[in-house]
Amino acid sequence: MLKKLLTSACLIALSTQLHALELDKKNINYIGPIAEHSQLKPYETSQQAAILANLATELTKNSTNISIFGNELTWQSLASVKQLTVPGIQALKFSVAVERFTQGKMTFAGIDKGTLFINGEPKTLSDKSIELSLPTGEYHLLLLAEQVVDWNKVTLDFTGKAEHDKVSLITESNQLSAKQLFDATTISNLSLAPDAQAMVITSIHYDDKNGDKAVKTTQLRDAKYQVRYSWDNGEASGFTWSPDNQSLIYVINGQLRSLDRKTLASKVITDKLDGASNFAFFDPQTLIFSWYKSAPSNNGLTKHYQGLEDRWSYARNSNQVYLLDITSGLIRQISSQSHSHSLEDFNAERNTVLLSRNPIDYQAPPHMLTQLVEVNLADNSETLIGQYRTFNQARYHKNGLFISAGPDFSQGAGRAIDASLLANNYDGQLYNVSFDGKKVTALSKEFDPAIESFSVLNNKDAIVSVTEKDTKQLYLFDSKKSQFKKVNTDLDVVERFAISKDKNPQLLVTGSNASSAQRLQYINLKKNNAKTLWDSHAEFYANSHIAKLEEFNFTNQDGVEISGRVYVPHDLDQNKKYPALVYYYGGTSPVTRGFTGRYPFNLWAANGYVVYVLQPTGTTGFGQDFSAKHVNAWGEFTANDIMQGTQAFLKSYPYVDAKKVGNLGASYGGFMTMLLATKTDMFSASIAHAGISNITSYWGQGWWGYLYSGEASKNSFPWNNAELYSQRSPVFHADKVTTPLLLIHGDADTNVPKGESHNMYTALKLLNKDVELVEYKGADHQIITREQRFHWWNTMLAYFDAKLKDQPQWWDSLYPKQ
Incomplete structure (x- = not known):
């Protein structure tokens, strides 16, 4: 019996020893004393949490030294600390990695009062220890110590819940993390001036403090990417440039404002346009825009469906198109009240506006009808250009219209498949259409990439955004040669782009590659080369280990390469x-x-x-x-x-x-x-x-x-x-x-x-x-x-x-x- 008890005791001791890990002081960084002459330590004040959180943010950023109240402090190894007590605050900083989901207790012996931050988030210590549950990855720990009796007696160790629960100290962070992927700064919107000498860049990032709310920044930058002007909180949106390059129109806090590009003076145009968007200069003195109005709330006992669209919460809302005279502030509606309308394009020389709308019509798949209409502003007359079961986008060019739609557009004008097959109208095509809609020419039948969207240049060419295999690319459509030429963006996936309107158009492009994060590229279309203005990969992922990418195609049983x-x-x-x-x-x-x-x-x-x-x-x-x-x-x-x-x-x-x-x-x-x-x-x-x-x-x-x-x-x-x-x-x-x-x-x-x-x-x-x-x-x-x-x-x-x-x-x- 005694032998069994001794054996059990040995096993328990061995098990405990297997699970416990003392963290080597040589791999733990120490800095102090911090604010040694302070009358009170943070825990003796009513603002302890805020004081420590601010300090933790700065200490986390700095890896070598930091200046505090004029004193230069340098990080050193905890093993080199020999003092019994140190005034002020002291900090310990180290990183650990776990190769699988790990649970256990981390103990900070000898530290009487301390606050722990894990990846920037404060954690409460209970009896000088903390219970941890760590998914696979790397963790950065910062301990702010406010009371230590004897630094020679300070030890840090980790005891796993099970034998497989282990942590290891690491000297540098390399593993890619979820926070990097979600929180890192990305460009969410961009706009390029007509002369290509200025741009508006909106970027967002996330952090623990703001949680689900994105931190947004909007800036006006010059061609050298230097900041000229910033908008507080990034709330400005809807940017559009005046044709003479002198001013920039935008919406902020319900106001429509104008910014002088030279003096950077801002003035209010109007503050009564809630729900308005998509502003553009129709001519130097007139803005065209869309104005959205929500339907009255239905607080009744029933909801009477008038069509399949009524399942959509926004079905009875209305969007109309208006003109705004900048000088007088007078607003004129140019779309009819009979339907909700989308603004496709406008042509000041023709004095016309191109609109699309969707009357209820379920007669043929996909059970939605799009009408494309042209409004003549001289007499408000409306001309129906065509009715289509597949339709994506329409734009004017010098001699007609470009329209993107599926292969079945205009009685199958874009079909390039056997007559026995049914076309997939999500496979976008590009068409040249006469002003009256009667003559349609398919432009992309022999072009395999799917057309997603496009912008028309002053010379009738177009920049086309396409899905090409598993990439998103840009092509220049040369209207004279009726050819597509690939734009060299150096990106696998182009996310958004903006085009200047000068003689030699320039492009501003954001996107990423499979193994590298977002970049902002400036592209000279004539030379077809890309220059990097900003690289988030270098800024946020430079030390991260990224997976190796390998192409893997195979031929299926039908002889088709997948x-x-x-x-x-x-x-x-x-x-x-x-x-x-x-x-x-x-x-x-x-x-x-x-x-x-x-x-x-x-x-x-x-x-x-x-x-x-x-x-x-x-x-x-x-x-x-x-x-x-x-x-x-x-x-x-x-x-x-x-x-x-x-x-x-x-x-x-x-x-x-x-x-x-x-x-x-x-x-x-x-x-x-x-x-x-x-x-x-x-x-x-x-x-x-x-x-x-x-x-x-x-x-x-x-x-x-x-x-x-x-x-x-x-x-x-x-x-x-x-x-x-x-x-x-x-x-x-x-x-x-x-x-x-x-x-x-x-x-x-x-x-x-x-x-x-x-x-x-x-x-x-x-x-x-x-x-x-x-x-x-x-x-x-x-x-x-x-x-x-x-x-x-x-x-x-x-x-x-x-x-x-x-x-x-x-x-x-x-x-x-x-």
């Missing part, structure tokens, strides 16, 4: 086995190469996953034949491509553990995840975010379900193609699911209502399958806010860690069993 790419974790050891994640969309748009976004591939790779992203059949950007296969397919080609692609991926990447592969997608991609779960067991865990489980209920209940189905299920309805609506719906095959499945949905989703996840959850629960359902309160189709985004990213990684790494602790901490 594009893809693989993110390989930094310092991967090919002699080991790694889990993998397969991501796709399939809803007719490719998964582009943006550095970050809602689905952070680089972050997943930083957490130890090999990530395979593929572009299955049906997506735009690869030509009309490829995109047409999306119509009436509902996963038929897409599922095969994903399964075949995953098999080819596993064959080419032998260090990926074929038994530890997860898959995920959102919206149509969530539909694909559910569908794949009924077709294959090659995946070990699956996540469907805002997925469609029943095509019929989505078609009838999603706000835009019938419009999207007008393309995806063109000419097919539950009454004439019941097989498509039922047999392609995952919930009708729920009994075939064997893969663990996590369903995620925003409980305020109007695009794909949360009932789509509820359908599948109900079925799989009744079938006793491994299924989880997580709803985000107040979230619509996308997870937008900072707090929810971090939690959502953690939820996905925690689920895959549990299922693919056999590490359930993170998931259990987020969603403890009741």
